[in-house]
Amino acid sequence: MMHMPSPVHEAEKMEIDRLLTGIRDRYGYDFTHYSWASLKRRIDRVCDHMHAASYTALLDKLFYDDRLFDEFLKHMSITVTEMFRDPPVYLAIREKIVPLLKTFPFVKIWHAGCATGEEAYSMAILLHEEGFLGRARLYATDFNKHSLDKAGEGIYPAKNSELFAANYHAAGGKGNFSDYYSASYERVKFKDYLKEHITFSYHNLVTDGVFGEMNLICCRNVLIYFDKILQNRVLTQLAESLRHGGFLCLGNKETLNFTAVKELFEPVDPRQRIYKKSGASHV
Amino acid sequence: MYKAVVMGMSAGGMHALQTILPALPRSFPLPIAIVQHLSPHYDSYLAEYLDRISSISVKEAEDKEPLQRGTVYLAPPNYHLLVEPDQTFSLSVDARVNYCCPSIDVLFESASDVFEEALIGVVLTGANADGSCGLKIIKARGGLTIVQNPATAESPYMPRAALDAASADYVVDIGSIAPLFRRLSQPQSRREHGCSVNC
Ligand SMILES: C[S@@+](CC[C@H](N)C(=O)[O-])C[C@H]1O[C@@H](n2cnc3c(N)ncnc32)[C@H](O)[C@@H]1O
Numbered sequence: 010m011m012h013m014p015s016p017v018h019e020a021e022k023m024e025i026d027r028l029l030t031g032i033r034d035r036y037g038y039d040f041t042h043y044s045w046a047s048l049k050r051r052i053d054r055v056c057d058h059m060h061a062a063s064y065t066a067l068l069d070k071l072f073y074d075d076r077l078f079d080e081f082l083k084h085m086s087i088t089v090t091e092m093f094r095d096p097p098v099y100l101a102i103r104e105k106i107v108p109l110l111k112t113f114p115f116v117k118i119w120h121a122g123c124a125t126g127e128e129a130y131s132m133a134i135l136l137h138e139e140g141f142l143g144r145a146r147l148y149a150t151d152f153n154k155h156s157l158d159k160a161g162e163g164i165y166p167a168k169n170s171e172l173f174a175a176n177y178h179a180a181g182g183k184g185n186f187s188d189y190y191s192a193s194y195e196r197v198k199f200k201d202y203l204k205e206h207i208t209f210s211y212h213n214l215v216t217d218g219v220f221g222e223m224n225l226i227c228c229r230n231v232l233i234y235f236d237k238i239l240q241n242r243v244l245t246q247l248a249e250s251l252r253h254g255g256f257l258c259l260g261n262k263e264t265l266n267f268t269a270v271k272e273l274f275e276p277v278d279p280r281q282r283i284y285k286k287s288g289a290s291h292v
Numbered sequence: 293m294y295k296a297v298v299m300g301m302s303a304g305g306m307h308a309l310q311t312i313l314p315a316l317p318r319s320f321p322l323p324i325a326i327v328q329h330l331s332p333h334y335d336s337y338l339a340e341y342l343d344r345i346s347s348i349s350v351k352e353a354e355d356k357e358p359l360q361r362g363t364v365y366l367a368p369p370n371y372h373l374l375v376e377p378d379q380t381f382s383l384s385v386d387a388r389v390n391y392c393c394p395s396i397d398v399l400f401e402s403a404s405d406v407f408e409e410a411l412i413g414v415v416l417t418g419a420n421a422d423g424s425c426g427l428k429i430i431k432a433r434g435g436l437t438i439v440q441n442p443a444t445a446e447s448p449y450m451p452r453a454a455l456d457a458a459s460a461d462y463v464v465d466i467g468s469i470a471p472l473f474r475r476l477s478q479p480q481s482r483r484e485h486g487c488s489v490n491c
Pocket of ligand 1: 086087088089090091094121122123124125128150151152153156212213214215216228229230231234260385
């Protein structure tokens with residue numbers, strides 16, 4: 010029988026693997042266990058953008074040029090986000106999780122993969138309305154420095170305000186969404202008393218490891234970009250970063266089913282992907 | 293022998309799915325992945341509804357779920373649906389405000405990377421041009437292309453755009469799609485066109 014060429018162009022796959030290991034060795038960013046299909050789309054887009062005729066040519070360009078690599082990183086992360094994205098999740102946090110958090114004198118919340126920060130500001134607003142913001146510290150991290158800068162500014166295009174306000178109300182918002190920002194020209198800037206409770210910082214989920222004793226971790230719409238192996242690795246770290254009895258909130262289409270950490274958690278609201286760390290206390 | 297079917301549609305797609313899916317047998321031998329731009333408030337209930345009226349099983353695709361024969365997978369609203377080289381799905385989020393999410397092209401291109409000539413791509417009724425780039429790629433890689441007849445489609449724009457971009461192996465009315473799927477999925481089915489090296 011004739012040897013059939015393997016379905017995914019093998020040579021191309023090898024070339025991309027070389028690009029990824031080259032980047033990992035040179036810059037320490039490890040994309041080798043990202044979901045292949047969307048990673049490839051993003052890399053192809055960068056090649057177009059940077060006029061690289063091949064993945065090898067792209068690696069050559071990136072290898073000695075830190076600034077270009079910074080540009081490359083921007084393309085590698087999908088930072089699409091919203092205030093109160095998936096409102097029912099925030100409603101569930103408000104109704105089911107916050108009452109439990111209130112039994113602690115002080116809580117730590119981690120937004121892992123916070124993109125441009127809307128998720129953290131949403132949480133700050135929610136906690137403020139629950140009279141609990143003063144007893145909370147929010148850590149919002151990402152590996153995209155560019156979007157972290159935006160998150161730190163807390164300034165967003167005004168054109169989204171209507172959608173965000175609708176989300177806010179659907180999420181059980183108790184006041185006027187516009188009370189939380191000042192508007193000027195085409196922009197809105199969230200109030201400083203929200204930001205004061207948020208620490209924005211760089212953290213790479215693949216390479217930087219455990220992050221403190223959290224009461225709640227929101228890691229939403231980040232794990233879908235990882236393959237199964239990396240999902241398990243990162244989930245194990247998230248579990249280790251949670252206090253016993255702490256909560257984990259994933260994206261609407263992410264679950265713990267079929268993952269290595271399933272036994273460590275019990276579902277609190279499976280539809281909203283909220284879990285509680287329960288199982289064996291050592292992970 | 294084909295290994296998977298990908299389909300895309302927008303306006304009028306609900307009716308198209310109600311026609312095609314109930315006409316497929318439970319034991320249909322290929323996985324079928326579908327991107328439909330429908331109003332986001334259908335949400336996951338759409339899959340449940342279609343599953344109820346069909347004998348083939350219909351579900352929303354989950355991240356990292358393996359593609360299985362005899363199952364129809366719908367892209368969840370507001371997520372792109374992609375096929376990975378190990379024949380599992382992956383999801384990717386995109387802006388809710390920008391309405392081509394999920395995108396037909398994204399599904400078609402990633403599936404074509406994986407299945408190459410063993411892929412059947414189908415563009416149905418719709419009111420924008422999403423899917424035409426993807427269909428062109430499927431055709432270029434030796435896959436089979438089917439487009440709903442624009443003359444009888446509820447919304448002719450999408451099938452017309454697909455026909456402008458790629459040549460179709462079949463242009464058919466909606467009622468003929470399920471019978472065509474059944475025929476193409478027979479193990480003995482030979483390609484009548486495109487002259488594949490495998491026949
Ligand atoms: C689609 S956004 C999710 C934003 C927000 N959590 C939400 O659900 O709206 C995905 C974010 O994950 C970040 N990300 C991807 N890989 C990462 C990694 N290895 N470490 C930290 N953040 C990462 C990206 O930079 C991007 O900002």
